[in-house]
Amino acid sequence: VEIGQHDHKFSLGGFAPDFTQSTFWVVLLYGFFINLNNFGVDQNYVQRYHTATSARQAAKSIWLCVQVYLPASLLFFVIGSALYAYYQVHPELIEAVKLKVAAERLPLSATAAQVAQAAAQLQPADYGDKVMPHFIVTKVPPGFVGLLVSAILSAAMSTISSGMNASATVFTADIYERYFRPGLDMRKTLRVLHIGTVVVGLLGMGTGIAMIGVKSVLDVWWELSGIFAAGMLGLFLLAVVSRQTRNHEALLATMIGVLVILWMTFSPSLPASLAMFRNPLHKSMIIVVGTLTIFLLGLLLTRFRQRRAGAPATAPAAFKQTVY
Structure with a gap:
């Protein structure tokens, strides 16, 4: 506790x-926008709602998930803080992790001196994801290691299978x-569902292989989730809130929102001569700004059309059916 507080x-x-820093x-x-996307748009969640016997039971499952989510997240943070404190007390363990990471990044012909030199230059973000696996392998008794690995694999398989099935279903339907x-x-x-599931699985494997060596897989996942969720969430909220928005207005708002998301995502890579065009906000704000852009712009376009027409128009069913 003292180490964590210090x-x-x-x-x-x-x-x-x-809003430029974390x-x-x-x-x-x-957290608010990504969970709003998860519970409202993500097919992994939505398909589970359909297994409930009634809308009331589905709503009950949502609130139960929310209640479990908070202590579960707290538990993960406690585990991370405890590992940090343990490795601070035993610095020789963190040196072993750094040497392993450095050896993985260097060619096989690298000497011990080169590995040690590379390890000394590593930052915590470079080896943070390696600490827990190292602890499991070196400090957990063999029997419990098998149980932990089995639990991790079962959790991963259930989550991945849900994502594969949901993606294949969305593509097919x-x-x-x-x-x-x-x-x-x-x-x-x-047959199409089976082929789609295999294709999604292969794409997932390719993405996983491409992410080998990434500093923090979790940070990359959060960033990608925010980028891809912003457009869907903005369109979903527009369909739920606005009963008068038409297809072309929703399409225009979505296109502009996607352009904003692309700018916020890739503008930090602009050269120094174009620094004034870089996104000044933190990358976690992409989902916030992207969602609000689509949602608010859709409302403004709808309002503008209504004022020009002089009376509100009836919402076309096609738009709402498309979103839902």
């Missing part, structure tokens, strides 16, 4: 209204059957 491991971050408000906004093969019979539909 190194600010229990801090909630700065409370200043600064402050309390940035994390809070990101919302793209293939709607635009390419309407009226597809059940046998051919299952």
Whole structure:
């Protein structure tokens, strides 16, 4: 506890209204929008709602998930802080982790001196993801190691399988059957679902291989989740809140929102001569700004059309059916 307090491991971050750094408000906004996306748009969650016997039971499952999510997240943070304190007390263990990471990054022909030199230059973000696996392998008794690995694999398999099934279902129902093969019979539909599941699985494997060597897989996952979720969440909120928005207004708002998301994502890579065009906000704000851009712009376009027409128009069913 003393080590964690000394190194600010229990801090909630700065409370200043600064959205360029990972402050309390940035994390809070990101958490709110990403969970709004998870519970409202993510097919992994939505398909589970359909297994409930009633809307009331589905709502009950949501609140139960929220209640479990908070202590589970706290447990993960406690485990991370405990590992940090343990490795601070035993610095020789962290040196072993750094040497292993350095050896993985260097060619096989590298000498011990080169590995040691590379290890000395590593930052905590370079080897943070390696600490827990190292602890499991070196400090946990063999029998418990097997149980931990089994639990991790089972949790990963259940999550990955849900994502693969959801992705294949969305592709088949919302793209293939709607635009390419309407009226597809059940046998051919299952065939497309099977092929789609295999393709999604292969893409996931390729993505995982491409992420080998990334400093923090979790940070990359959070960033990618915010980028891809912003467009869907903005369109979803627009459909739920606005009953008068038409397809072309939603499409225009989404296109502009996607452009904003692309700018916020890639503008930090602009050269120094174009530094004035870089995104000044923290990367976790992409989902916040992207979602609000699509949602608010859709409302403004709808309002502008209504004022020009002089009366509110009836919401077309096609737009709401497309979103849902």
